[in-house]
Amino acid sequence: MNAMPGIFAAATGADSLLERWPILFRDTVAGFFPAPLQWLVGSLISILAIVAIFGGVFAALTLLERKMLGRVQNRPGPNRTGPFGLLQPIADGIKMLTKEDIVPRSADHLLHFLAPVALLAFSILTFAVIPFGRNLVPLELDAAVLYFFAAGAATELAIFMAGWASRNKFSLLAAMRALAQLISYELPLLLSFVPIIMLAGTLSMTGIIDQQAGWNFGFIPKWYIFTPWGFAAFAIFLVAALAESNRSPFDLPEAESELIAGHLTEYSGFKYALFFMAEYFGMIALSGMAITLFLGGWRAPLPFLEFIPSYLWFGAKLLGLLLLFIWIRGTFPRLRMDQLTRLAWKFLVPLALFNLGTAAFWSLTSGWSGPLQLARWGVAIALVVVPFVLLGRGLSRGVAPRTYRFA
């Protein structure tokens, strides 16, 4: 298999021990087994590490989210279970595990059972290609970016299965919304990182991170977000990622005020928890993707900070992005279905296409230097801002001084 070299990426000697220990640990444990089994044991260790670490991150994230949302609303958040409420995830887990598992009588039993399992499986699959550290790529693929989105695309399918199998009109509506949302937002999501692939010249995650190595002027990292087109692409990616992971303000498939709990209406107990877990895993995976594509992956933001192990930088960036997601959830109200699709088709897709042009311009003018460099920046910024303003005007036409007829 092609995956073999990725699993056995050799730790280069130049790194510090702190940097290398996960790989060393895995190789040492795998070394105890006979050679034909070594790749299997190595993969199993990687899988276990991912599931354990991100399971823990999920548990911490549920608490963090509730705490942050509380702070957004000037509340302290959960603080009863254990010191500062730190044991809340455990209490939640026990509650979920001990709840009764209810399946509606007229439901499609097989699909009803399969949906949460498939959803969780697909969202864990996406972790396989994310570089968590300098050598910590579970699966080194040539077309890793494509793999990521192929695995991610299947998650909405599971949501559809859940909605349809429940035999509940709210669930079915949620399923249709999920489909419409996926179809709408797959496009800007894919288009937003095409410039990255254009500029990096590779679909491999490590290749993209390698392209972001180095510093401008000695201290500004050469991350893609610090270019005009990269920033625009990041913004589009962020919006589309919010929609893909069904996060507020795009949580229409599970809009509580309209659809009870959407596709989760007929789920209870541990199946419900699986859905919850999958949603958070999806969020974490998309954040990891954004970090890899735009934020330099596991690279340190400043040259003198490079002594800190790369996986800690990845974790810090991940935490930052997750906090941003929670912050956004606490701030914005939910969009309506037509607004959602309008935003995707009339704003994000054209903007992403324009951004493609900007990136092409950037790539063509890479030889410019001196004062031309300034002109390059100016033109690129203009190419980003002008379509944004114009499209934004089109999007918000007739909205600005809003009249409320029934208020």
Place this chain on the structure above:
Amino acid sequence: MILTPLHLCLLLSSALFCIGLIGALSRSSSILVLLGVELMLNAANLNFIAFWRYGPNPAAGTGVLFVLFSIAVAAAEAAVGLALVIAIYRHQRSIRLQDARRLKG
């Protein structure tokens, strides 16, 4: 006669093609007919890959490119086909092919 992997691949693709064909011919739901056609297209793609994989000159990658274009065409076909299904449904309130007799002219 010796059964090479290429033979197996071709048998697989022909079996898939026939399943698609039977589905497309015998089902009356236009969506299922469309899906049958998709299956036949996929069977053809399988052949491209099989011949690319075991053919004399695999380095060219022509088979892969062919399948890539074929997938793109299949996507377009599915989109237009299902749009047609929806348009027919709007007129007939049914997606059964037997009900769409007015297309005869």
Place this chain on the structure above:
Amino acid sequence: MTGLLIIALVTLVPAAVAMALRNVIHSALLLILSWAGIAAFYFWAGAEFLAFSQVLVYVGAISMVVLFAVLLTRHTRTDGGVAPDTLGRALAGLLIGGAVLGVLFGAVLSTPLPIGSKPAAAVTVHGLGVELMERHTIALLVVGVLLTVALLGAVVLAASDSRSGPEDAR
């Protein structure tokens, strides 16, 4: 070889069952499994890029469109109303399909197929990109135009004639 057999099983059985089922949603979901099996075949054959494209396009996009179409065209009449000519059609389809299957199998089995001396080296994404951009540029452009036209055509076909949306559509 066992890999190929498993893939054949995963591809053919769901496809056959899907074509026989009454429930269109079940058919569509089973076909997704079948398409995923085909993607696995591509992966097995070393066309990694193609496998992911297959999953992305078929599992991610076409299945969605199919399911959406099924939901939008839900039958008000009973789904299982057997039309009088159904049996005949099914028989004819089976006969024709069986005949084609026989012909194809016979042809495949009776043909000595030369096997390349060495199995194909997996084509890299980079090589694929170079091929697309150099030798097949025209085809790429044509496919792009085709997709755009198909998109517009689908929108025109599926869009309803009446323009009566909600009044405060914004």
Place this chain on the structure above:
Amino acid sequence: MLGSGLLQGLKVTAKNIAGSFHDPERLVTVEYPEQKTKLPENYRNFPFLVSENATDPMGTLRCVACQICEKECPPQCIYIEKSKDKKPDAAGKMQVYPAVFDIDTSVCMSCQICVEVCPFEAIKMDQVFEIATTDRFNALLLDRNQLAKPNSYYHQIHPTEAAEVDGRLLAERKAAEEKAKAAAAAAAAKAAAAAAAPKPVATPTATAGAPGAVAATVSVAKPATPPAAAPVSATPPAAAPAASPAQNAPASDGKAAP
């Protein structure tokens, strides 16, 4: 420009996130079981029986077991048994008292009709809300021991209303006293006149059960002790003549919770 509103919103929530850490004033919630907010004065649910004296609630209930509330109660959650004997009320008059007064709070809907119909200001709305219990039959059926709460508690929870009620009661008792005095004076004058022209008149004297004002209007043949002679005051300890413990004894009926 598009997005400026979004940034504004983000700014507001960011201020909340940061502000709630260093400025406790921003926190809108209280840590409930430990801290409690003061309930608004007009908050009311579930009735209680007003007693004049905190030390002897059963002896100083204002309720005279007239059973109006029992009849008016829409969900019929009140059950009253009149006592056989009488004992002096706050004004010192001999009154019937409730031997049994139960309210089923699982039925009560806090409609306040019992309060509105009570002519004696004896039943008032409470402010309890922590009424959860593990025993849904006996623990929710409150007897008169649990219902009786002193007037000072009433002042505490509804100060304005309680002051008004007390004022009204005071005024009523004053008026009754005045009338009694006037009646006494009139009776004395009559007696003097009768003494001048001895012509004995037989008048019924059964007045103990009726309110004092009514009693005072009846011309009494022998005005030995006027009913409203006791000092009238809003402060219960001064007002209430000590009730005999013997009268209290039958009050502890079988339903009284241990």
